[in-house]
Structure formats: C-alpha cells, structure tokens
Amino acid sequence: MRLSLARYLPVLDWGRRYDRAAFANDLIAAVIVTIMLIPQSLAYALLAGLPPEAGIYASIAPILLYAVFGTSRALAVGPVAVVSLLTASAVGQVAEQGTAGYAVAALTLAGMSGAFLVLLGVFRLGFLANFLSHPVIAGFITASGILIATSQLKHILGIQAHGHTLIEMVGSLVAHLDQINPITLVLGVAATGFLFWVRRGLKPLLRRMGAGPLLADVATKAGPVAAVVATTLAVWGFGLADRGVAIVGSVPQALPPLTLPGVAPDLIRQLAIPAILISIIGFVESISVAQTLAAKKRQRIDPDQELIGLGAANLGAAFTGGYPVTGGFARSVVNFDAGAETPAAGAFTAIGLAIAAVSLTPLVYFLPNATLAATIVVAVLSLVDFSILRRTWDYSRSDFAAVAATIVLTLTLGVEIGVASGVLLSVALHLFKTSKPHVAEVGLVPGSHHFRNINRHDVATDRHVLTLRIDESLYFVNARFLEDLVQDRVTDGCVIRHVVLMCSAVNEIDFSALESLEAINQRLTDMGIGLHLSEVKGPVMDRLRTTHFLDEMNGRVFLSQYDAWQALARPEMDRANAAE
C-alpha cells in the first residue's frame, strides 16, 4: 500500500527528506522564477486571447498540483508560448475572443486536456507521444514561433488584426496598416529592441564591466521586468492611455477564483481533437525538459507519472480560472539554474504569484499590451530554428520531408493540420522505407565463419545455393516484396537448387509474412528448389513453432549460416562445372 501510494504521490518520497538547506535553495529559486513569471504570465494570457489574470491563475494551482504528483524536481509548470497559441487557435473556433464563452471554452480545454493526460498516465500510454518525431516537433515549434511572433505584431503596431494562418495574419495586418498608432509603435519597438539587446548584449557588457556571472545572469533575467516598469511609468506619466495606447487595464485583485469548465456535449466534441493535440504536444515539450534536467543530477523521470502530474496541473487550471499549461523550457531552466532542489520551489513560486495576484495587480493597470507583445516576440524568436531543415536534409531526405511539410502546412493551413500532417507523413515514410527492405546476397568470407554481401566483399559462393540476408523485420508491408524478390531471383538463375533466408536481422515475422513464406515454400517446391532458414532469433522461432510452417517447409532451419553453408554448398563442384 505504501509503495503504490508513493508511486502516485512522488511528494511522499522527497517530502520525507526535506531539510533546511533544501528549503533555502528552493526559496531563492522561487523568488527568481516569480519575478520572471509575472510579465510572462500576463503576456501568454494575451497570446491565448484571455484576460491577463488568466495567465497568473494558470501558474498557481497547476504548479502546486504538479509539485504533489510530478516526478521532476525542477520542472516549472504554467502557460507556455506554443500551448497558448494552440489554445487561441482551438478556442477561437468555438467562441468570440473577449466573451464569457471564450473563457469557459479555455477552461474546458484545460479540463479535457487534464483528463486525457491522467487517463494516458493511468493506462500507461505515454508512448503515444512518440508518434511526434523529433523533426516534426522541431518543424512545428519553428513554425509556431513564426506564427506567434506574427500574431503579436498587431499589439506592437497598435492595430486590430486577426487570423490563424500566416497568410491570414499578414493579410489582416496589411489591410489595417492605416490604423497604426504611432505612440504604441514607438513603445513596442523600443521594448522589443531593448529586450533583444538585454538577451544578446547585456550579459557580455556587464561581464566586461566586472560584474560577477550571477549578477549578470539575474540582470538579464530581470530585463522584461525593467521593460514592464519603464513602459508602464511612461504610459502613466504621459497619459498615453488617452492617446490610443492599449493597456492591460484593471486586473482583479484576488486569489484564483473557483471556476467550472463547460460540459456541453457540442463544446466537448469541438474541442476533443485540439485537447488531444495540446496534451501530447505539451507532454512532449515537458518530458524533454524534465529528462534533460533530471539527467544532470542523475535523477529519474517516470513518463507515465509525468502524465498524471501534468494532467493534475491542467485539471487544476480548469477549476481556478486558468487555461492549458505544461512544463515550460525557459522557466524550468531558470528554476534549475537558480538552485531549485525539490518541487517545493514550485510551491513557493505559486505562493509568490498568489501574493502578486492579490497585491501587485493594480500596478500593471497602465502596462501597455505592446510591451507584453515585445516580451513574447523576443522569447519565441529563439524558438525559430531553420537549421533543422539543413540538418535533416544532410541526414535523411525522408526526415527532411516530414520537417518541411510540417513547417509549410503549419504556416499555411494552421497548427492542427500542420502537426497532424507531419505525424501522418512520418508514419507513411517509415512504412515506405520498410516496404522495400535492404536484402543482400551473401557469401562466405574465406577462412572464416562470417558471411558478407557478395557485392562488397570477395567471398565464396555456390551457384546452386542462393543465400539472402534480409535486413528488416518481415511484416505485411514488405511481405509481398519478399515473394517478388525470391521469385525474381530463382527464375533468373536456372541452376539454383537451394534458397537460404538468413534472418539475423529479422526481429519479427507477422502473419502476412508467414503466409508469404508459405507461398514462397510452395512455389519453390513446385520448382524443385529447397527453402531453408538460418540464424532465426529466439522469439521469432518460438512463434514459428506454433504453426505448421516448419513441418511444411521443404528445407531445414539452421542455427548458424555457416551450418547451412556446410550442409548445402559444394563450391568445388562449381569449379569443376565451370571447367566443362
């Protein structure tokens, strides 16, 4: 009982050993992360099309719940850029931004995503996330970065615009260019420029000026806060809000409210696919970060328990005025670097954000949306990395095709179609590759027991014996290929008396392949040719033994290819015949 509870509640494990030193480290990390999260949370809420407080709320209960159920010590859960974009895209299809229905749909999406993640975790189905290949994820994140940055341009320009694909967005921006608010533009461009400079130039400058690495680091992290403070003061001091600069406005000064996600069947049906997509993309992002950080301290991540932790966090978001969340890369790395030792750091961050929610929200009244948009643009452009195109092109054209399709379709047709196409294309290309497996005719390396490709090595062969090494598992997609191949080879070589299939790299023979082997055996028997197998793996042989195939096969199964060679080949005779 104790053990199984600890499996579902990792907090019982680290909580027992919690001490003063860990507490101090966690507290310092929490202060740093809290300062970083306040502007970030407001900005991601803006990206998701939600009121700013939703970003803060989405960072409180989810962090606490992840601290109880999650297995990563350093993962920081909350709103992230890509999931915010997906939320905007999904919720925008069922409700108008700014309406009560929009907020309820976001809660519903978080609730469905949470429930789905918990189900996956309980049924240990985390492997489903593997269908998102690395190239597809890389392409998707790059395209999402571009979409997110483009979506924020309207706030920097001070105009109204909308759209979910790059073409729609750019078209809408261009159509509304005449509405540009010059003051907003100045603020937005200044904030963006400042943040880029902080990210690229500040740290080296401070180091050159003799600042310690820690100070330089903290100053860099505080850049967004400085931009927020400066632009807020400017708007307040010069009364810019009256001159058309869009501001955050009044944010409720309160702890997260208790909210209820919607349960209308129509809403559930419309959000089902997006919820699954958000869950899986969020999980993949989160688990990558968690594993990278855990490895640095030789800790372990349990992927199925992670699903439960993230699921609980999303359920928490759904009932406390938030929206879908996941483990974020930036915040987790900051948390880790700042010295967080246990999930308690997350709990302290949640407390810090709760204090901010009840006391600091009046201070952001005059914060311009353009500043928040600038922090998003600067953050997401670091996600954009087209080098994946070149790297996959160099390595494998099929991986390249998957990346390119994902990027192009995400930008042109939207995030959901983009990522779905990437997954389907990856699967199709994999099946295509295994449908025509590499098969080598092999011969004996003289003076050894090794067999090698006759086209690459100088090996002994017997023209009466055709030995084929199959470099792929045999299953329905390539079963007929094998039939065709053997048929081709034996009708080519009229002197062939034996065919040996060397199965050292055959990890599976499914029922279709078994029937193909039966057909090959039947046809070879009709032609008076023997069919033999060699080096069949244990699990494959176990399964073949349950069938009649081994009885019906006209030849033998040899443990090693050398045994087969000794039993069947007569290379001397070849030479004698050749001399005829």
Add this chain to the structure above:
Amino acid sequence: MRLSLARYLPVLDWGRRYDRAAFANDLIAAVIVTIMLIPQSLAYALLAGLPPEAGIYASIAPILLYAVFGTSRALAVGPVAVVSLLTASAVGQVAEQGTAGYAVAALTLAGMSGAFLVLLGVFRLGFLANFLSHPVIAGFITASGILIATSQLKHILGIQAHGHTLIEMVGSLVAHLDQINPITLVLGVAATGFLFWVRRGLKPLLRRMGAGPLLADVATKAGPVAAVVATTLAVWGFGLADRGVAIVGSVPQALPPLTLPGVAPDLIRQLAIPAILISIIGFVESISVAQTLAAKKRQRIDPDQELIGLGAANLGAAFTGGYPVTGGFARSVVNFDAGAETPAAGAFTAIGLAIAAVSLTPLVYFLPNATLAATIVVAVLSLVDFSILRRTWDYSRSDFAAVAATIVLTLTLGVEIGVASGVLLSVALHLFKTSKPHVAEVGLVPGSHHFRNINRHDVATDRHVLTLRIDESLYFVNARFLEDLVQDRVTDGCVIRHVVLMCSAVNEIDFSALESLEAINQRLTDMGIGLHLSEVKGPVMDRLRTTHFLDEMNGRVFLSQYDAWQALARPEMDRANAAE
C-alpha cells in the same frame, strides 16, 4: 527502344514465339472458360446491380487489353464477386439502381480505377497494395462472401430488399418475407441445392462410376450451365414468368457498345475513394492468383506491369459498357488447368463471349434471376473461411485483432469502412509493437566470442559495463523508449561506467533516434559514463558518418561486440571487488 516497348507490351515477347501447339492448347482452354463465363458474367452483373449484358461486355474488351499489356500467361480478367459487391456499394451511393445514371457511374468507376491503376504502374507504386495485410484481406473476403450471399437471398426468395450492411439486408429481408414468391423459392432452392451437390458430390460420384478425371472435371464445371438450361426451360415451358418469377428478360443482341464514362466533378469526387479501394483490392486479388499460377511454370510476373495490364482492362471496360474488373481466382485456375499457355487463350475467350453476345442472348430471356443468384451464393460461400480467426489467434493476437475488426466492421458498417479500418488498425498495431522493442542485456558466453541474453544464458558480465542488444530499428516511435531505458538502467546501477549499445539488429537510425542518441550521450557524459556502439551495420554507419554524432560521442564504435568487451570489461576486477 525495342526493349522499352517490350517492357510495356509483353505481347511482343510471347507473340513472337507463338506456334501451332500453343494455339491448340489456348483454343481448348478458351472454349472451357467461355462456357463457364456466360452464366457467371450474367450473375455478377446482377450482383453489381447492372443489366446482365454489362457482365458479358465487361469480359470482352478487358480480356483483350489484358492479353496485350499483362504479364501473366494464365490470368483471366473480368467481373469478380468482391469487386462486383464493391461496385454495387459505391455506385448505389450516387445513383438509383436501374437508372441510366447508375450505369454511367459504374463506367466512371471503371474508368477511374483504370486510370489509377495505370498511374500506379507507370510510377511503379505497386507496393502500396502491401498495406493490405494478408489477415485484413482474408477477413475482408470472408465478410464480403457473407454480404454477397445475403444480398442474393432476395432473388432466391423472390422479394424486394436492399441495404449495404448485414443488419440492413437481414432487416429488409425479414420485413419483406410476406412477399415471398413460392415458385421462385422452389426454383432458387433447387438450383442452389443442385449446384452445391455438383460442387461437393458430383465429381466423386462420376469417378466411382468410372469416368475419367477430365470428364468428371468438365462435368463439374458445366454444373452452372446445366442449372441455367434446366431452370430456363422450366420457366419457358410452364409459363412461370407470368406467375411472378423474375427473369433476365431481353438482353441486347449486339457487340459491346462504345460508351463514355462520366466526367462530372461531383461524380468523380464521390467515387474517388471507392475507385482507389476497388483498384487496390482488385490488384491484390489478381496479383496473388497470377503469382501462384506463374510459379507453377517458373514464369515471372512484373507487379508494376500488372498494374498497367489491369488498368488497361478497366479502361476498356469503361468504354465498352462494362464495370470494374480484375483477375479472378476461379476463372484463372480453370484457364490454367484447361491448358492455356499464353494470353491468346484470353483473346479467344473474348471472341467466344462476343459470339455469345450476338447470338445466344435471346436464349437467356427466360432465365430466372434466382438461378443466377444461386450460382453466386454457391461460388461465394467458398470464400467464407473463418479459420483465419483461429489461425491468427494462435499465431499473433495483433494479427487476430486486425482480422476480427475487419470482419465485424465490414459486416456492420460496410465494405469501405471495414477494409479501411483493417488497414489503419494493422498499421497502428505494427507501430505499437515496434514502439517498445525487445532489448536484451547481454554477456559473453565463456570460451566463445558470442554474446547472449543474461537472463537466458550463463554468461560472463562486468558490473561496470552495461551491454544492451537492441532488437529493432531505431526510429521516432521508439526513440524516446531508448532514452528512458538507458536512463533507467544507469540510475539503477550506480557502478556502471560504460554503456555499450549492440546494434546488430538495428537496420535504421532515423533523425529522431539520432537526436535521442545525442541526448543519451549528453546525459551519460554528465554522469561520467561512457557511451559506445558495437556491430553497427554498414548503411547505418555510412549515415552516422555524415553527422557530428560520432565526434561528440564520448566513447567508441567497435566493429564487433567482442572488441568492445576486450576494451572495456575487466571481469577479474569484479571478482576481486566481490571478495572485499
């Protein structure tokens, strides 16, 4: 030029060597096949919901065109049961049976199927047919047999009924039971019983009575003709057509007409999926038969050229009043057994059927539909074979799942959903199986250079060296599995200093798996553990060399696992430590 023409026109190959002996053999085969095909063609047209002459027409031009373009010497092309059912199902969704639109839609379906097959052939995409696994085909054919037999019951009972799924059909039959025509019922049941007896009991009886095997065979094949003649005479002699027995009626006494398939975009769009499905199912059926027969004479089938041959046949059907056709099992076997040597036998069959079309059609005026239905029922019930369920269950539960789903969904939701679900399920199960590959920790078999699973064999190991043999190609679906596995194993064993991945059964490493290896290398480096590879295959190594991974890897690549063992392991030290 000559060579490439011969590739697309196999007739140039066999035509040059055609002689008197081959001519005589082909002619005899053609006579036998023609007699068999007359009732069969009428019956399958009935099944497809088309006028009876469509079945005859679909057997003339297609046979001639296949003779020119196809590579099989004995394949007989024309209407077959499963394709007729698919045609009825597809065309029934766009037009009312008996209307001109219905016949045009059938022509369009044949035209689209023909074009699709030719395209597949020209682009050498025949491997796409492999996505239909053997269990899915077996399940689909069994379910189709049941659907077809059920669909014919209405003709045997003499009632009106319709529906495309088993439930709809049975429901409609039951609802119309009160309309049973007793005379039709007697004729239908008598014909069915007679045909079953011919199939099961006639041949042994004739042999016992001293008939030669050839005579017994021909008599059995002539069974349907006898039934046709007897029931036609009965209807004519007793005037049963006036007493409610449905008859074939007047069939145009003419050669196949020149027809044009429809080109309305709406029609094309609605028939696209069925056309693809019919093409692929027809191709799979045809190629299996062709290869089986070719193997018996050590001849060769070119699958891509077969696509062109079948495509030409379907285009021919589209322009001569037919409907989708393919190489049929029964007629091809009869053709082969009767001694057909070249596709000229098919051409002679076409001539025979053309003669029948212009001279014999008045004779079938009084042929009752019930007799045709009886020939269909008896023919298709031989397709029904539930043993595939037991055989797949014994061999592999995932193959069983694919069969069972295909049968159940074909019967309950229709042929298209059934076969599509079977294909998708097969792919999903394959991906699932490879997502958690077999990985064995191996050790050295004492006194040898072989390495075996430590759980199955008594082998030497070194607790500082973890050697894992991966029994699967590494690709995106299992890349993260490998990351998790290695992470788990090294955090378990704190004394591990080296991890060796033995890659003898790894046939591919895709980009996702490469990135996972990079992540593993990074994490192991952080832990101070070495990562090594052994027995990497040539093509896999070639590709890894195009990347920086081999430079970044903290350990080495060993040609053989034994090299790795000699370089890394110190089993003596283990014993010394154990003695401490």
